[in-house]
Amino acid sequence: MxxxxxxxxxxxxxxxxxxxxxxxxxxxxxxxxxxxxxxxxxxxxxxxxxxxxxxxxxxxxxxxxxxxxxxxxxxxxxxxxxxxxxxxxxxxxxxVPFPTFYEGFPKELMDLFTERTGYGYLGNEVASGTEIIERLGAEHMRTGKPIVYTSADSVFQIAAHEDVIPLKELYRICQITRDEVCVGDYAVGRIIARPFVGELGSLVRTSNRHDYSRMxxxxxxxxxxxxxxxxxxxxxxxxxxxxxxxxxxxxxxxxxxxxxxxxxxxxxxxxxxxxxxxxxxxxxxxxxxxxxxxxxxxxxxxxxxxxxxxxxxxxxxxxxxxxxxxxxxxxxxxxxxxxxxxxxxxxxxxxxxxxxxxxxxxxxxxxxxxxxxxxxxxxxxxxxxxxxx
CATH class of the missing domain: 3.40.720.10 (Alkaline Phosphatase, subunit A)
Known part of the structure; x- marks a missing residue:
């Protein structure tokens, strides 16, 4: 028609x-x-x-x-x-519900994240994205470690300042997490890149977000x-x-x-x-x-x-x-x-x-x-x- x-x-x-x-x-x-x-x-x-x-x-x-x-x-x-x-x-x-992690991700998963991506991490908790980057932003910028968090949704979110972890590198970390870390029982619905910019006290997320959905x-x-x-x-x-x-x-x-x-x-x-x-x-x-x-x-x-x-x-x-x-x-x-x-x-x-x-x-x-x-x-x-x- x-x-x-x-x-x-x-x-x-x-x-x-x-x-x-x-x-x-x-x-x-x-x-x-x-x-x-x-x-x-x-x-x-x-x-x-x-x-x-x-x-x-x-x-x-x-x-x-x-x-x-x-x-x-x-x-x-x-x-x-x-x-x-x-x-x-x-x-x-x-x-079948996608897996959710109301107390953060288990240690074995985060150990695998570190092994496969080569990065440590901050956070690993259920949090609001805007709140957690303000709270952990200073430590992130000092250590270079990405901020990992989740929510009531089936998501593994990775936040990083674009001047600390460039977009291309953040996307690479997320792709590895999708393909090699969050698999099997840990296959969340989405891995989400959450880049942000700005100075401490005025950090803002950008439109360069990128989602990596499960197949x-x-x-x-x-x-x-x-x-x-x-x-x-x-x-x-x-x-x-x-x-x-x-x-x-x-x-x-x-x-x-x-x-x-x-x-x-x-x-x-x-x-x-x-x-x-x-x-x-x-x-x-x-x-x-x-x-x-x-x-x-x-x-x-x-x-x-x-x-x-x-x-x-x-x-x-x-x-x-x-x-x-x-x-x-x-x-x-x-x-x-x-x-x-x-x-x-x-x-x-x-x-x-x-x-x-x-x-x-x-x-x-x-x-x-x-x-x-x-x-x-x-x-x-x-x-x-x-x-x-």
Missing amino acids: FKRVIVLVMDSVGIGHAPDAAAFGDEGANTIGHIAEAAGPIRCPNLRRLGLGQLVTTGSDDEAAVTGIYGALTETSTGKDTTSGHWELMGHPVT PEKTLYLEILQAAGKQTIGVGKIGDIYAHVGLSASYPSKSNSHGMNIAARLLGGDFAEGLMMVNLVEFDSLYGHRRNPAGYKREIEDFDYQLGGFIELLTDEDLLLITADHGNDPTWKGTDHTREQVPLLGYYRGLTESKPIGVRKSYADLGQTVLDNFGCVGEYGTSFLSLIK
């Missing part, structure tokens, strides 16, 4: 706790709803026009008629992290699309999340705005037929984890402004879908993701009415719909294509 499908993933923009949220300690979490309560109405007329206001309270009194596709996705995967959410979107639900165990819907001769383009950290499996092209981004600009350029370029998937990470990394409702609100409003122009670039043969990969309620306890349902919004030119698709039972419904559009089928999810066109 459509030659091109564009999926925008608003990283962490949840719309209320999932049915199983109590098992994750997240019953009552609501990313968008609580942002509106804490920071005031979210002015997002384009998202509301697509149907966001039918799914969650934004605090806005904009009552524009809904001319969009709207519904909610419910995650079946065992985690509430970026990898689990994105993998399920592309037909790979995570049924998927099942066939991704991206691979099925490729086998059918369709383009599969990733923008932002999509390539890292899927370990570059099933992607015909990958374009890293420096910010949400930069990612949207790349996507807009590709619409007018060589993207002829297939799927373009865009991850917009700053909702999560800059505002969700840092528990900043006001900043999160502004980022949603900035995205909404760009979205208005992006929609104007769509052709008669394009389908736009907007969703998220998990929640990250900035008013919630701790600094970790929250188990929430996520929005599913959509639009195509010529749509003149609302198209409700209800609460979907799996994130994989999105991927199955993309496959259905191109005459393919996957193992997981139920297509909603017939409901929208």
Whole structure:
């Protein structure tokens, strides 16, 4: 039905706790709803026009008629992290939890890290990234040892000042950790390079972050699309999340705005037929984890402004879908993701009415719909294509 499908993933923009949220300690979490309560109405007329206001309270009194596709996705995967959410979107639900380390990594793993990378380490604890680099930054700069930390997610994060351990060397350390250290029972979802710059007392993380995902165990819907001769383009950290499996092209981004600009350029370029998937990470990394409702609100409003122009670039043969990969309620306890349902919004030119698709039972419904559009089928999810066109 459509030659091109564009999926925008608003990283962490949840719309209320999932049915199983109590098992994750997240019953009552609501990313968008609580942002509106804490920071005031979210002015997002384009998202509301697509149907966001039918799914969650934004605090806005904009009552524009809904001319969009709207519904909610419910995650079946065992985690509430970026990898689990994105993998399920592309037909790979995570049924066996990735390993997590709530008391830091065991000694035998860190000994192997030192042996294989040639570096000692600082930290090795559960921590907020911004807090730990301030606390251990001076010792890191004195000793040259990278800072290792984790979180409630299945991640092994390695932080280093770019003037102490250059980017190329930090990336090398992370690749060794992915390939030779965090394997077997220690195969975490992601190894994350966390470079930072600045002076003591004003250290800041940079956009040179790089994720090293574990390899998927099942066939991704991206691979099925490729086998059918369709383009599969990733923008932002999509390539890292899927370990570059099933992607015909990958374009890293420096910010949400930069990612949207790349996507807009590709619409007018060589993207002829297939799927373009865009991850917009700053909702999560800059505002969700840092528990900043006001900043999160502004980022949603900035995205909404760009979205208005992006929609104007769509052709008669394009389908736009907007969703998220998990929640990250900035008013919630701790600094970790929250188990929430996520929005599913959509639009195509010529749509003149609302198209409700209800609460979907799996994130994989999105991927199955993309496959259905191109005459393919996957193992997981139920297509909603017939409901929208």
